[in-house]
Ligand SMILES: Cc1cc2nc3c(=O)[nH]c(=O)nc-3n(C[C@H](O)[C@H](O)[C@H](O)COP(=O)(O)OP(=O)(O)OC[C@H]3O[C@@H](n4cnc5c(N)ncnc54)[C@H](O)[C@@H]3O)c2cc1C
């Protein structure tokens with residue numbers, strides 16, 4: 154007979170979104186159960202954003218040092234993975250121990266339960282032998298796992314996902330990466346800069362296919378300059394592992410690598426959650442939500458599971474909306490027009506809102522402006538490492554999308570996100586003063602070319 158406990162809210166999954174929602178609700182005085190079966194904090198701090206950006210930082214340091222000749226003298230660069238692996242263990246992940254994060258949650262008044270949660274009915278969640286009955290409701294924040302494509306021979310081989318790639322203390326001599334999205338490209342550049350022979354196999358016609366075609370071109374050029382082989386428009390038909398991996402592609406060619414990293418997208422963790430007991434489809438790719446993050450009666454969903462964009466800032470944003478709704482505080486509902494994202498290769502590729510194609514498909518009077526970063530004063534001064542561009546997409550008298558690729562591309566995009574979020578008229582942007590000689594002054598140049 155299960156032990157039954159009455160509470161206010163159960164949060165399933167204490168990753169980025171769940172920890173934010175649960176912590177805030179507990180701090181507001183609700184009786185909150187937070188359930189996590191792995192590590193509190195989720196993918197971002199342990200196998201995602203934080204450790205991978207430490208890797209990117211290390212790779213960028215090597216690249217900058219290699220740019221010294223011609224700019225500032227001579228340099229000899231000897232890459233060593235040991236400090237990167239150490240920093241990931243000691244500073245990012247506490248060796249994959251979440252004590253600090255658990256204390257952070259309980260310090261706000263949340264009740265932490267380590268285990269796997271299953272929904273058993275409206276407002277009801279079971280963890281082990283305990284059934285929780287949540288009077289206010291349940292927040293589903295179970296995130297995503299790496300999607301493993303059904304490639305002949307792949308299952309059962311010791312392939313890497315992002316988790317093994319982050320945890321590695323020893324670099325392979327060669328690496329095949331399946332998938333040229335953000336994960337594939339970020340890892341490819343880092344590992345290549347540390348001397349690994351990297352091959353990306355991307356099924357679609359271009360890497361970073363979700364972004365502007367110009368972003369894909371810049372990414373392909375800089376990855377090639379770092380020694381990465383990029384194969385696009387080919388899928389792998391089979392994988393064989395013996396000493397290393399041999400991947401056969403559907404054009405009959407093969408690529409080989411000591412290791413194989415699968416970076417072909419993510420799958421929402423919804424399957425074994427018991428969603429059918431509350432009238433939701435466990436086979437759905439993502440959970441449909443309204444603008445208050447409600448997925449059903451007394452059920453909220455936040456973060457990667459909603460499919461609005463697998464980003465930490467999205468999980469935090471949606472958690473905030475759900476918290477306000479549960480607490481009856483009102484405020485603005487979800488608005489995804491100004492969703493920013495940054496692919497952390499060098500140059501960083503920042504983007505916000507719609508691509509040119511998405512804007513044209515949506516109809517309206519679409520105009521586009523663009524400037525190459527090397528044509529701006531700051532890009533010229535910067536010299537080596539100044540690859541990139543700024544592209545702005547307008548519909549009517551407002552911006553609806555933008556891309557900022559370049560050094561600090563991820564910082565530049567902030568200005569354009571404000572313009573889109575705040576619906577700033579183009580005439581107001583045109584009269585703005587942009588500091589000289591900054592990279593972001595190129596935004597003013599790009600706006601002048603709108604046509
Ligand atoms: C390699 C990589 C790099 C990334 N880099 C960036 C970046 O630079 N910037 C950025 O914005 N985003 C980045 N992301 C994406 C970011 O990590 C995710 O968007 C974010 O973690 C989503 O948060 P979440 O709360 O939705 O899910 P998660 O962080 O995945 O958390 C979900 C939690 O739920 C738990 N859980 C699942 N099912 C159950 C259950 N039944 N019972 C109990 N617990 C359960 C899981 O163990 C997990 O801890 C990256 C992702 C990867 C993989």
Ligand SMILES: NC(=O)c1ccc[n+]([C@@H]2O[C@H](COP(=O)([O-])OP(=O)(O)OC[C@H]3O[C@@H](n4cnc5c(N)ncnc54)[C@H](O)[C@@H]3O)[C@@H](O)[C@H]2O)c1
Pocket residue numbers: 302331332333334335336337339354355356357360361362363387388389416417418419462463464494495496497
């Ligand atoms: N900097 C960041 O914010 C950051 C970094 C990493 C990840 N993320 C998040 O994680 C998500 C997942 O990243 P991702 O790169 O795995 O997914 P993705 O969907 O962005 O890219 C996956 C790529 O794999 C390709 N692909 C799929 N099946 C394939 C196959 N069998 N063979 C070859 N190619 C195949 C797809 O065409 C696609 O281009 C991203 O969408 C992003 O939201 C964000």
